[in-house]
Structure formats: C-alpha cells, structure tokens
Amino acid sequence: PKCIPMSVCVCVCVSTMACTLLGVVQTEGGKVKGKNQNMGLLHSVDVFKGIPFADVPGRWELPKRHPGWDGVLQAIKYQKRCLQVTLLQLSSQGSEDCLYLNIHVPQGVSRGLPVMVYIFGGAFLLGASNDVPFLGNSLYDGNEMADRGGVIVVSVNYRVGSLGFLSTGDARMPGNYGLWDQHAAISWVKRNIEAFGGNPDNITIFGQSAGAASVNYQMLSPYSKGLFRRAISQCGVALSPWAIQLDPMATTKKVARKVGCRTTNEEEMLLCLKITDPVGITMAAKLNLPVMNLLEFTPVVDGDFIPDHPSRLFNNTADIDYLAGVNSMDGHLFAGVDVPSINQRRKETTNFIKRLIGQKGAEAIQSVYSMYSANWGSVPQQDMVKKTVTDIETDYLFLVPTQVALQLHAQHARGARTYSYLFDMKTRIPGLPSWVGAMHAEDVQYLFGKPFDKPLIYFPRHRDLSGYMIAYWTNFAKTGDPSRGSKVPTIWPPFTPSRHPYLVINSDITKSSVRYSPRPGDGRYTSRQETLNTWTDLDGSL
Known part of the structure; x- marks a missing residue:
C-alpha cells in the first residue's frame, strides 16, 4: 500500500496497513519533533510533550503569543507545571514559565482527526497537564484514548492559585488569568492542529472538577465563539458554588496581609503584590477547610471574559454540543474532610449533619435536614446517616449545579445537543x-484507559468500563452523538427541555441504565425537582 504524502511527515508502511508517522512538524512558533510510542501490533501514537502555546506570562497579565524558536524543538519531555502549592500545601513547586501543552496523535488512521483538549482539575489551586504519577506515567496520559478512540488528545497547562485567579473585582486586577491561559491554548490548537493531522473545525474541550467548571466557563465566554464545537464537563460546572468568587477583593487583601503588603491604600497594596516574591504569594493561597466554606482562588465575573453571572450566559452555548455529569458520591471526599466520622465505624454522625448544613446559614437547617432525613425512621442506622452526609455534599457541590447547567444549555440550544450522565462504578480505594x-475523580482513570495500560492492577470489568467510556466520549467528539460511531452497549438519549434522561455509567451498561431521576443512590430521599428547588432556593448563585 502507498502512504498519503505529507509535507510534515515521514511515511512508513507496515504490512498491509498505511501507517503515517509524524516526523518534524511545522507550527507557528517553529518546528517540533516528538516521539513515536508503540501501542501494540500495528498501533502507535506520536507524542509531542512540552510545546509552548504562549510566552512566559507577566504577573497578573494576559498570556501573549510565544515569539518562536530557531531549529527543531525536541518535544520529548514534559515542562514544568505552573507555580503552585504542593498537595499537602507545605511548600511550592513549578515555575512562572509554564504555558505548555502536549499532543497525542494516533497513527494508522486518516487525517482530519477530531481533537479533544483536556483541562485538568485541582480546585483551581494545583495540578498540571501531566499530573498524578500513575505507575510510570501521568494519569492524564492520552495515548490509550487517542489510540482506541481515533482522536487527537491534547492536554494543557494553565496558571492556578493566587497567580491564576487573584482579583480586585475591577479593571486593576480583573482576574481569570487561568481561564485566559486555557483560551490561549485552545486557540493555539485551533491554529496549529491541522499540521498534526487534526481537524481545526472539530475540537472538543473536556475536563474534570475545576477543569470541568473551566470547560463550562470557556463555553460561556463570548471570546470562544467558533473556537470549539463540543464540550464535556465531568463533575463540575460554572454554577458549582465552589467555582466562582463573589468577593475577590477580600481574598486579595487577605493574601496581601499574609505576604506583608499591609496598607490601607489599595494602589500601594497592589504595587507591593506586584513586586513580592511569587513563591510567597503562591504559599498564601491555600485550600479552605471545611470544604463547604468553598474555594477562594476561582474565576470571577470580570465584565470581559466572563461578562455576567454564569447563569445568564448560556445563550453563548447555543451552538455547542454539551455532555455533563457527576459521580454518584462526588461529595464523599469532601464530606470525609468536613465530617471525618463518616469513615469511622463506631463514630456517630447524626449531630454533625445540622452543623454541616448550618454552614449555609440557619435558614437552611430545617428544610434540608427534613428533606434528607425523611426516611430514616426513629432510630436511623449509622451507615444510612453517613451516606446522607455524602449525599448532601454531592448534591450541593456537584449534582444540582450540573442539572441546572444542563437545563440552561438545553433551553438555549439551537441545534446543539445535550447529554447527562451519572458515573456509578464502586470505588476501588481500599x-x-x-x-x-464512585468518589470524586475516580472516573478519570477509566476515561484515560488505565485498565488497558496497567492490566495487572485491574479486572476485566474495569476494562469493559474503560472501553465504554472511551467509545462514548470519542463518539461524541466525532459526531456530537455519544451513541454514533464506535460500538456502545446501549443508546444514550439526549437531554431536552422537557425530558431529562441520563445514562448510568458502570461496567454493566444495558438499556435499563437509561434513567430519569438523577438523584444518586437509590432515590430514598426526595424527587429530583424537590432536591433542585431546595438547594437553588438556598443559594442565589444557582
């Protein structure tokens, strides 16, 4: 067989399969060369790591185009993450020179491939495009997804924490620098991905947690018009109460005090922050506890990239196909921090629930407590009570905001489609x-094909689930319909203004996996609408 000639490729034909291996690729900044990764018999993926999509950003400034380089950039290793706190928040890591992306291109397939751009999560506080070491490579390594799904997978860095999201709430320091970085990365992909064999008119952005909320923000921004075609939010949306700062100047003043910029003159305070050691500013940004107190270093309504409250911007999503969902126990990780007794066998939990809800204000206690305790009985079992704590945080932080976002998207859609899911595979955490x-972030390992990459630590059912997710997600990226393309176990119907189906995703997907009440678990507590109404009444941001 003959290979299709390409000016940027070296053609190698193996057996009867036309296999195009990318050699040196010309981008707008210069030439890049990656590595070819073998994925098995007649399968390989070309991997380009650490390609700069923007110049080194100025502090609290928008990203600028990279000036380019001479010669051939050897894109064979990941670059540093953006400056941030470590997981335990005891020190910092990373660099201000951090705006890089990575590209995974499957070989043995045609050109004009769909493109999927991944935005990592991490509470807008930490994380990177190559984050979470997973037995030798990154959890976000896109090789399996690219190879099995026949799509180009791109992962991107962006600024986080105080350097990415500090804001005064006005034009002096408008904030959202991390969102602007994401936008710059997606724009770079739009301008350059054709040279890698991708279709610049078929880009899907997807992300998890803070990355999922970021995906939603990118959809809502007027700057994104025509930039991408589809979007996937996994466990987070812009309407999530933790995903928006309502009083950014208070946070900025708190950071200023921590780093010694103590002054009542705001202009002097901002000047002091500009010249302060970036590590000190980074260490001043730490995660709040309890989690129900929410996050501080997050996007803001800046009147520009996000011109209004997210709930009023869904008209900008009318032409974007959207798929969104949550994990059945997304709230467990955070509930375990706020109420540690839920994971302790002999500890009593009931009294903690009112305290937990009370963090939303006294008016919340009676209505929410009554709704969630309705079927407990006079002597509730402690496991039931502990699961209720998880349900409360899952609903408030993830499920209800996601359902509202899906409704708003479906109401504003002009030909675009909407899909809803619940990931419900039992945890593997011992x-x-x-x-x-299914706890927060447990879906990611399956989407990125870890049961195939590391088969010895998974069972066949985990590979079934991974195959299903890759097929649904990449079908959606290719066609806008998760059921059309690669074979899937059942048809996933769209979410509409009048009908709200969702797909339960686990290793045993059948026709009965399509359901119509997105309350996690067994639905003991209340109807879907009552859950939505209760939380939206208590939180004006929804």
Whole structure:
C-alpha cells in the first residue's frame, strides 16, 4: 500500500496497513519533533510533550503569543507545571514559565482527526497537564484514548492559585488569568492542529472538577465563539458554588496581609503584590477547610471574559454540543474532610449533619435536614446517616449545579445537543466503608484507559468500563452523538427541555441504565425537582 504524502511527515508502511508517522512538524512558533510510542501490533501514537502555546506570562497579565524558536524543538519531555502549592500545601513547586501543552496523535488512521483538549482539575489551586504519577506515567496520559478512540488528545497547562485567579473585582486586577491561559491554548490548537493531522473545525474541550467548571466557563465566554464545537464537563460546572468568587477583593487583601503588603491604600497594596516574591504569594493561597466554606482562588465575573453571572450566559452555548455529569458520591471526599466520622465505624454522625448544613446559614437547617432525613425512621442506622452526609455534599457541590447547567444549555440550544450522565462504578480505594460508591475523580482513570495500560492492577470489568467510556466520549467528539460511531452497549438519549434522561455509567451498561431521576443512590430521599428547588432556593448563585 502507498502512504498519503505529507509535507510534515515521514511515511512508513507496515504490512498491509498505511501507517503515517509524524516526523518534524511545522507550527507557528517553529518546528517540533516528538516521539513515536508503540501501542501494540500495528498501533502507535506520536507524542509531542512540552510545546509552548504562549510566552512566559507577566504577573497578573494576559498570556501573549510565544515569539518562536530557531531549529527543531525536541518535544520529548514534559515542562514544568505552573507555580503552585504542593498537595499537602507545605511548600511550592513549578515555575512562572509554564504555558505548555502536549499532543497525542494516533497513527494508522486518516487525517482530519477530531481533537479533544483536556483541562485538568485541582480546585483551581494545583495540578498540571501531566499530573498524578500513575505507575510510570501521568494519569492524564492520552495515548490509550487517542489510540482506541481515533482522536487527537491534547492536554494543557494553565496558571492556578493566587497567580491564576487573584482579583480586585475591577479593571486593576480583573482576574481569570487561568481561564485566559486555557483560551490561549485552545486557540493555539485551533491554529496549529491541522499540521498534526487534526481537524481545526472539530475540537472538543473536556475536563474534570475545576477543569470541568473551566470547560463550562470557556463555553460561556463570548471570546470562544467558533473556537470549539463540543464540550464535556465531568463533575463540575460554572454554577458549582465552589467555582466562582463573589468577593475577590477580600481574598486579595487577605493574601496581601499574609505576604506583608499591609496598607490601607489599595494602589500601594497592589504595587507591593506586584513586586513580592511569587513563591510567597503562591504559599498564601491555600485550600479552605471545611470544604463547604468553598474555594477562594476561582474565576470571577470580570465584565470581559466572563461578562455576567454564569447563569445568564448560556445563550453563548447555543451552538455547542454539551455532555455533563457527576459521580454518584462526588461529595464523599469532601464530606470525609468536613465530617471525618463518616469513615469511622463506631463514630456517630447524626449531630454533625445540622452543623454541616448550618454552614449555609440557619435558614437552611430545617428544610434540608427534613428533606434528607425523611426516611430514616426513629432510630436511623449509622451507615444510612453517613451516606446522607455524602449525599448532601454531592448534591450541593456537584449534582444540582450540573442539572441546572444542563437545563440552561438545553433551553438555549439551537441545534446543539445535550447529554447527562451519572458515573456509578464502586470505588476501588481500599479501607472505605462498603456503602461508598464512585468518589470524586475516580472516573478519570477509566476515561484515560488505565485498565488497558496497567492490566495487572485491574479486572476485566474495569476494562469493559474503560472501553465504554472511551467509545462514548470519542463518539461524541466525532459526531456530537455519544451513541454514533464506535460500538456502545446501549443508546444514550439526549437531554431536552422537557425530558431529562441520563445514562448510568458502570461496567454493566444495558438499556435499563437509561434513567430519569438523577438523584444518586437509590432515590430514598426526595424527587429530583424537590432536591433542585431546595438547594437553588438556598443559594442565589444557582
């Protein structure tokens, strides 16, 4: 067989399969050369790591185009993450020179490939495009997804924490620098991906947690018009109460005090922050506890990239196909921080629930407590009570905002489609109570094909689930319909203004996996609409 000639490729034909291996690729900044990764018999992926998509950013300034380079950039290793706190928040890591992306291109397939751009999560505080070491490579390594799904996978860095999201709430320091970085990365992909064999008119952005909320923000921004075609939010949306700063100047003043910029003159304070050691500013940004107090270093309504409250911007999503969902126990990780007794066998939990809800204000206690305790009985079992704590945080932080976002998208859609899901594969984390389902971020390992990449630590059912997710997600990226393309176990119907189906995703997907009440678990507590109404009444941001 003959290879299709390409000016940027070296053609190598293996057996009867036309296999195009990318050699040196010309981008707008200069030439890049990656590595070819073998994925098995007649399968390989070309991997380009550490390509700059923007110049080194100025502090609290918008990203600028990279000036380019001479010669051939050897894109064979990941670059540093953006400056941030470590997981335990005891020190910092990373660099201000951090705006790089990575590209995974499957070989043995045609040109004009769909493109999927991944935005990582991490509370807008930490994370990177190559984050979470996973037995030798990154959890976000896109090789399996690219190879099995026949799509180009791109992962991107962006500024986080105080350097990415500090804001005065006005034009002096408008904020959202991390969102602007994401936008710059997607724009670079739009301008350059054709040279890698991708279709610049078929880009899907997807992300998890803070990355999922970021995906939603990118959809809502007027700057994104025509930039991408589809979007996927996994466990987070812009309407999530933790995903928006309502009083950014208060946070900025708190950071200023921590780093010694103590002054009542705001202009002097901002000047002091500009010249302060960036590590000190980074260490001043730490995660709040309890989690129900929410995050501080997050996007803001800046009147520009996000011109209004997210709930009023869904008209900008009318032409974007949207798929969104949550994990059945997304709230367990955070509930375990706020109420540690839920993971302790002999500890009593009931009294903690009112305290937890009370963080939303006294008016919340009676209505929410009554709704979630309705079926407990006079002497509730402690496992039931502990699961209720998880349900409360799952609903408030993830499920209800996602359902509202799906409704708003479906209401504003002009030909674009909407899809809803619930990921419900039982946790693989050892030592947790038997009632714990799918925790926050547990979906990511399956989407990125870890059961195939590391088969010895998974069972066949995990590979089934991984195959299903890759097929649904990449079908959606290719066609806008998760059921059309690669074979899937059942048809996933769209979410519409009048009908709200969702797909339960686990290793045993059948026709009965399509359901119509997105309350996680067994639906003991209340109807979907009552859950939505209760939380939206208590939180004006929804």
